Amino acid sequence: MGAALEWLADPWTSGILRRAFAEVTLAGGTCGALGCFVVVRGLAFLSESMAHTMLLGVVLAFALGAPVLAGAGIVAGLTVVAAVAIGSDRRLSFDTAMGVLLPALFGAAVAAAALVEGYRGRLADALFGSILGVTTTDVALAGGVALGVGVTLGLFGRRLELVAFDRALAEALGYRVKALDLLLLLAVTLAVVVALRAVGNVLVTALVLGPALTARLVCRRFWPMVAVATGVAVLCGVVGLYTTWYVEVGAGAAIVLTTTVLFMLAGALSWLRGTHRPLHARAIRGSLPPE
Amino acid sequence: MSPRAAGLEVRGLSVRLGGRSVLEDVSFKAPAGALVGVLGPNGAGKTTLLRALLGVVPFSGEVDMTGEIAYVPQSGSVNSSFPIDAFGVVAMARYPRRRWGWRLTSADRALALAMLDEVGLAAEARRPFDELSGGQRQRVLVARALAQEGDVLLLDEPLAGIDLPSQETILDVIAARCRRGALALMTTHDLAQAARVCQRLVLLDRVLIAEGPNEEVMRTDVLRRAYGTSLLVIDDGAVIVNDGAHHDH
Numbered sequence: 001m002g003a004a005l006e007w008l009a010d011p012w013t014s015g016i017l018r019r020a021f022a023e024v025t026l027a028g029g030t031c032g033a034l035g036c037f038v039v040v041r042g043l044a045f046l047s048e049s050m051a052h053t054m055l056l057g058v059v060l061a062f063a064l065g066a067p068v069l070a071g072a073g074i075v076a077g078l079t080v081v082a083a084v085a086i087g088s089d090r091r092l093s094f095d096t097a098m099g100v101l102l103p104a105l106f107g108a109a110v111a112a113a114a115l116v117e118g119y120r121g122r123l124a125d126a127l128f129g130s131i132l133g134v135t136t137t138d139v140a141l142a143g144g145v146a147l148g149v150g151v152t153l154g155l156f157g158r159r160l161e162l163v164a165f166d167r168a169l170a171e172a173l174g175y176r177v178k179a180l181d182l183l184l185l186l187a188v189t190l191a192v193v194v195a196l197r198a199v200g201n202v203l204v205t206a207l208v209l210g211p212a213l214t215a216r217l218v219c220r221r222f223w224p225m226v227a228v229a230t231g232v233a234v235l236c237g238v239v240g241l242y243t244t245w246y247v248e249v250g251a252g253a254a255i256v257l258t259t260t261v262l263f264m265l266a267g268a269l270s271w272l273r274g275t276h277r278p279l280h281a282r283a284i285r286g287s288l289p290p291e
Numbered sequence: 292m293s294p295r296a297a298g299l300e301v302r303g304l305s306v307r308l309g310g311r312s313v314l315e316d317v318s319f320k321a322p323a324g325a326l327v328g329v330l331g332p333n334g335a336g337k338t339t340l341l342r343a344l345l346g347v348v349p350f351s352g353e354v355d356m357t358g359e360i361a362y363v364p365q366s367g368s369v370n371s372s373f374p375i376d377a378f379g380v381v382a383m384a385r386y387p388r389r390r391w392g393w394r395l396t397s398a399d400r401a402l403a404l405a406m407l408d409e410v411g412l413a414a415e416a417r418r419p420f421d422e423l424s425g426g427q428r429q430r431v432l433v434a435r436a437l438a439q440e441g442d443v444l445l446l447d448e449p450l451a452g453i454d455l456p457s458q459e460t461i462l463d464v465i466a467a468r469c470r471r472g473a474l475a476l477m478t479t480h481d482l483a484q485a486a487r488v489c490q491r492l493v494l495l496d497r498v499l500i501a502e503g504p505n506e507e508v509m510r511t512d513v514l515r516r517a518y519g520t521s522l523l524v525i526d527d528g529a530v531i532v533n534d535g536a537h538h539d540h
Binding site: 040041154155156157158159162164165166167168169171172173174216219220221222225 | 345346347360362364365368369370372373374375376379380383386387391393417419435
């Protein structure tokens with residue numbers, strides 16, 4: 001018992017790990033929650049592409065001596081705007097637009113990384129994250145984004161849900177669906193930007209999609225799915241950090257592999273229970289009026 | 292449902308989308324208590340007419356409407372992989388009435404359940420929407436419109452491609468609302484069914500071809516103006532329309 005507790009407590013003795021735990025909790029939880037919207041809206045490719053094109057912003061910001069996350073956010077935002085603009089041409093789809101932008105901007109980033117003095121060595125950090133290098137500022141930033149996303153979901157969550165399920169009704173009810181779309185994309189962009197620090201450019205998509213897909217397998221309603229995805233993302237972050245502490249593997253990889261393992265477990269669980277049995281059948285509060 | 296009678300009068304309604312005229316100078320009246328069928332070939336502007344009445348697409352012309360609107364979109368427009376159960380779909384109708392949509396009241400929940408019961412699906416309240424049959428899904432969407440408690444029901448292809456018992460259930464609940472003074476406007480491709488269940492018809496083909504009581508619209512010469520060569524008239528007077536897919540964008 002004492003040994004187990006010691007085993008659990010050991011990583012927390014390190015200041016580096018304490019900051020890392022805070023970072024994965026805040027950034028991971030944000031990605032997990034928003035990942036549910038990404039999954040149900042079918043925006044997986046968008047979030048993937050955005051995460052990769054951000055690298056250009058990271059490299060350029062480094063070259064200019066500007067804050068790296070600001071550069072990443074600006075390029076991600078421009079990616080979304082460009083994709084919407086290209087996708088609005090009737091002959092091209094949104095996915096095609098992303099398919100063009102992703103390699104173009106990612107290629108530009110790799111080229112720029114080779115040219116920018118002193119950057120080449122840091123490329124691995126940008127690609128795979130450097131959770132053990134997070135500063136108090138990084139954690140504060142992740143906290144700010146988590147808070148902002150929480151408030152946004154509190155205020156507009158129902159509307160975002162309705163737009164995701166039935167756009168035509170949302171419009172008919174007078175909701176400003178385009179503004180709500182932009183709000184969602186902005187939130188996803190910010191979440192991906194802060195998660196870059198934790199798991200890096202290449203792996204961040206897994207943190208957005210993995211927990212949400214896992215939650216989709218075990219939940220039959222949307223908000224429970226959001227809650228489960230948030231919890232799963234945090235859990236993956238924590239398990240990943242323990243793995244890094246005790247086994248010599250990169251934290252980003254450990255976190256992402258944990259999301260994959262949990263997804264497979266949830267898949268096996270839902271397969272074993274069969275798809276017909278409700279996992280969360282719950283009585284409805286309230287009753288039918290008398291005949 | 293409020294006690295006052297609903298009513299609708301449209302005068303010279305025109306819609307242009309992307310520089311293209313979709314509806315031009317459409318005028319018709321729909322009295323309270325009527326089920327009005329909106330007919331026309333693919334691309335005639337039936338959905339656009341409903342969307343104009345909803346205020347979702349800009350239009351010119353005048354619309355006088357008494358009563359609140361309740362809306363049933365084409366069933367293909369909902370995201371059927373979204374994790375939600377039948378009850379949750381109907382409860383959505385109440386979001387706009389509650390600040391920020393959270394915390395529905397017990398009256399909201401009772402109403403949602405009662406509307407599900409009215410379409411015969413109270414027992415399926417906790418079934419995931421994506422596990423329901425097409426007819427059941429459509430009944431859930433109609434129940435949701437009923438839970439909006441509007442006096443003007445706008446239904447976009449509510450009967451397309453669903454089983455007959457579901458069609459009957461939906462027509463019954465619409466008729467019950469009309470008897471209590473509501474007004475229902477329903478787009479459909481099914482001429483025979485429209486002739487049977489509607490009291491008035493509006494026949495469109497980008498312009499208004501005809502409107503009025505069924506017998507004024509259901510005439511070979513009138514129908515031919517909308518449907519052209521896809522209208523087949525057999526010599527004993529039967530009329531067959533070959534109208535392809537159920538889509539209208």
